Amino acid sequence: MYNRILLKLSGEVLSGEDKKGFDEKAIDYLSNEIKDIVKHGIKLGMVIGAGNLFRGRELEDVTNTIGDHIGMLGTVINALYLKDYFERKGIKTVVVSQIVDLPSVRRIHYDDIELYFNAGYVVIFAGGTSNPFFTTDTAAALRAVEMKADILIKATKVDGIYDKDPKKFENAKKYDKITYDDAINLGLKIMDTEAFSICKRYKMPIIVLNFFKKNNLLNALLNSNIGTFVKP
Numbered sequence: 001m002y003n004r005i006l007l008k009l010s011g012e013v014l015s016g017e018d019k020k021g022f023d024e025k026a027i028d029y030l031s032n033e034i035k036d037i038v039k040h041g042i043k044l045g046m047v048i049g050a051g052n053l054f055r056g057r058e059l060e061d062v063t064n065t066i067g068d069h070i071g072m073l074g075t076v077i078n079a080l081y082l083k084d085y086f087e088r089k090g091i092k093t094v095v096v097s098q099i100v101d102l103p104s105v106r107r108i109h110y111d112d113i114e115l116y117f118n119a120g121y122v123v124i125f126a127g128g129t130s131n132p133f134f135t136t137d138t139a140a141a142l143r144a145v146e147m148k149a150d151i152l153i154k155a156t157k158v159d160g161i162y163d164k165d166p167k168k169f170e171n172a173k174k175y176d177k178i179t180y181d182d183a184i185n186l187g188l189k190i191m192d193t194e195a196f197s198i199c200k201r202y203k204m205p206i207i208v209l210n211f212f213k214k215n216n217l218l219n220a221l222l223n224s225n226i227g228t229f230v231k232p
């Protein structure tokens with residue numbers, strides 16, 4: 001069983017696939033899934049994307065760097081939205097970030113993060129890597145290594161990593177296991193190369209799984225064979 005995890009969720013888990021904004025039903029489902037794993041005493045760090053609000057590359061009339069800053073701020077909005085929702089559901093949550101100075105957001109400080117975990121808080125790392133030109137997958141890889149997670153879980157809308165995009169190719173084949181090198185060399189676009197490279201360098205295992213199948217997350221943590229496992 002994994003006791004210390006970094007969970008990466010794309011922004012669309014808050015809005016529903018290919019939608020924007022916030023969907024009450026989607027967030028309620030998410031909260032229930034999180035509540036189930038917190039109940040098991042798992043130390044949970046989270047990184048949330050902003051695809052439901054802004055992705056830099058989708059803001060065509062905006063300069064790249066500014067678009068990415070808007071995207072990163074989107075992750076802070078999502079984190080605060082989630083914190084508020086989680087707390088109404090009885091999940092103690094703290095949002096940490098280096099990119100904003102707000103009374104509801106704390107600075108990232110390693111010693112404090114350990115205290116939050118020990119006090120049973122979910123820690124949401126907001127603001128991506130703090131740099132433009134990166135993604136929240138890369139932020140998730142960095143935070144997973146920093147918090148010494150047992151595993152990085154990328155919870156997404158497909159069942160795992162395939163030999164090609166399963167949303168585009170019906171005959172795509174799923175891998176149960178794959179090495180970092182194969183994931184990088186085959187150009188499998190489920191996570192960016194930077195994220196895979198960081199995990200490879202620091203031997204951070206990854207599970208990619210479907211977040212929309214009930215209890216998938218908990219079952220993966222309890223060691224059943226769910227999704228795709230990425231290993232050295």
Ligand SMILES: Nc1ncnc2c1ncn2[C@@H]1O[C@H](COP(=O)(O)OP(=O)(O)O)[C@@H](O)[C@H]1O
Binds near residue numbers: 011157158161165168
């Ligand atoms: N080789 C692959 N295996 C699995 N999914 C892939 C692959 N290549 C591309 N994808 C796509 O990646 C998406 C998941 O990435 P995610 O970061 O959660 O979403 P997004 O990039 O849309 O924000 C899936 O919906 C899938 O369509």
Ligand SMILES: O=c1ccn([C@@H]2O[C@H](COP(=O)(O)OP(=O)(O)O)[C@@H](O)[C@H]2O)c(=O)[nH]1
Binds near residue numbers: 009129
């Ligand atoms: O370190 C980071 C992380 C994110 N972003 C910006 O924030 C947006 C939202 O992140 P992402 O695309 O990873 O969200 P997701 O697709 O996972 O919802 C990105 O498109 C980028 O514009 C960034 O500039 N630097």
